[in-house]
Amino acid sequence: MKVGFIGGGNMASAMIGGMIQKGVVSADDILVSVRTEKSVERLTNQFGVQATMDNEAVVAGSDLVFLAVKPNQIKNIINLVKNFISPEKIIVSILPGKSLQWLGTEIGKPTKLIRTMPNTPALVGEGMTGVCANDLVTEEELQLVLTLLKSFGRAEVVPEYLMDTVTGVSGSSPAYVFLFLEALADAAVAEGMPRKQAYEFAAQSVLGSAKMLLETGMHPGELKDMVCSPGGTTIEAVAVLEREKLRSAVIDATRACIRKSKGVD
Ligand SMILES: NC(=O)C1=CN([C@@H]2O[C@H](COP(=O)(O)OP(=O)(O)OC[C@H]3O[C@@H](n4cnc5c(N)ncnc54)[C@H](O)[C@@H]3O)[C@@H](O)[C@H]2O)C=CC1
Numbered sequence: 001m002k003v004g005f006i007g008g009g010n011m012a013s014a015m016i017g018g019m020i021q022k023g024v025v026s027a028d029d030i031l032v033s034v035r036t037e038k039s040v041e042r043l044t045n046q047f048g049v050q051a052t053m054d055n056e057a058v059v060a061g062s063d064l065v066f067l068a069v070k071p072n073q074i075k076n077i078i079n080l081v082k083n084f085i086s087p088e089k090i091i092v093s094i095l096p097g098k099s100l101q102w103l104g105t106e107i108g109k110p111t112k113l114i115r116t117m118p119n120t121p122a123l124v125g126e127g128m129t130g131v132c133a134n135d136l137v138t139e140e141e142l143q144l145v146l147t148l149l150k151s152f153g154r155a156e157v158v159p160e161y162l163m164d165t166v167t168g169v170s171g172s173s174p175a176y177v178f179l180f181l182e183a184l185a186d187a188a189v190a191e192g193m194p195r196k197q198a199y200e201f202a203a204q205s206v207l208g209s210a211k212m213l214l215e216t217g218m219h220p221g222e223l224k225d226m227v228c229s230p231g232g233t234t235i236e237a238v239a240v241l242e243r244e245k246l247r248s249a250v251i252d253a254t255r256a257c258i259r260k261s262k263g264v265d
């Protein structure tokens with residue numbers, strides 16, 4: 001199977017890297033179109049894929065095509081390539097805010113469409129992708145796409161009305177987590193820890209905490225309580241985070257992201 005990507009930026013590169021590393025698609029079977037010669041060179045050197053500036057050639061030559069450009073480019077791209085989209089090809093969007101119906105209308109003919117929202121931890125095999133499909137996609141085809149997406153992390157089917165929520169809770173959230181990690185490390189640096197070591201201690205702590213939540217099935221409040229010794233150090237930090245409204249800030253920020261995803265034009 002030939003897998004195409006229109007757009008080879010941050011997100012597509014993370015997905016391509018993950019797929020090749022896991023061996024679900026070989027680099028020879030991946031075609032990518034980008035806007036500049038420099039990007040063609042980067043993708044060829046980095047992954048050994050076939051990179052080009054010819055979007056039509058990528059659609060014509062692929063069985064499955066990921067649309068991985070920015071939302072403001074997608075109308076133009078669809079106009080350029082729609083004549084090369086045939087009924088047996090599967091089109092997989094990774095764009096926020098663009099519904100299956102919107103994509104179908106732009107393409108202008110019955111097309112197998114899958115809408116996804118991945119995230120950049122795909123680059124290290126720990127992505128999280130939300131997925132929904134239109135009714136022209138068979139169960140077998142959906143499973144095939146899930147296999148591709150699971151090569152770089154977890155992937156789950158969700159109803160389409162939750163896709164903007166997926167943008168907020170996992171698509172965009174690595175950025176919020178990196179802000180938190182940077183601040184955590186800054187505090188350690190302020191107390192004299194070398195920067196590199198501070199990132200290692202902070203990142204491994206967040207990684208381990210996330211793993212505990214996923215693997216123990218325990219409530220996050222219970223896991224937090226396990227860390228807070230009575231009269232101890234942790235509860236002092238928790239009290240400051242509560243006073244500074246960390247949780248409200250995260251809820252408000254995530255909902256702002258979801259609102260933006262709903263309103264993408
Ligand atoms: N970066 C992220 O964490 C995530 C991004 N997304 C979505 O993925 C899409 C791509 O985002 P990024 O990779 O971050 O953006 P990016 O700016 O890194 O990449 C965009 C890519 O599109 C290509 N491109 C632009 N115009 C083109 C054209 N006319 N023909 C062919 N290629 C063209 C560029 O060469 C570039 O490779 C966006 O819709 C974004 O919302 C979804 C989930 C996570």
Ligand SMILES: O=C(O)[C@@H]1CCC=N1
Pocket residue numbers: 096167171172
């Ligand atoms: O910021 C963005 O628009 C994209 C969508 C999810 C993550 N990055």
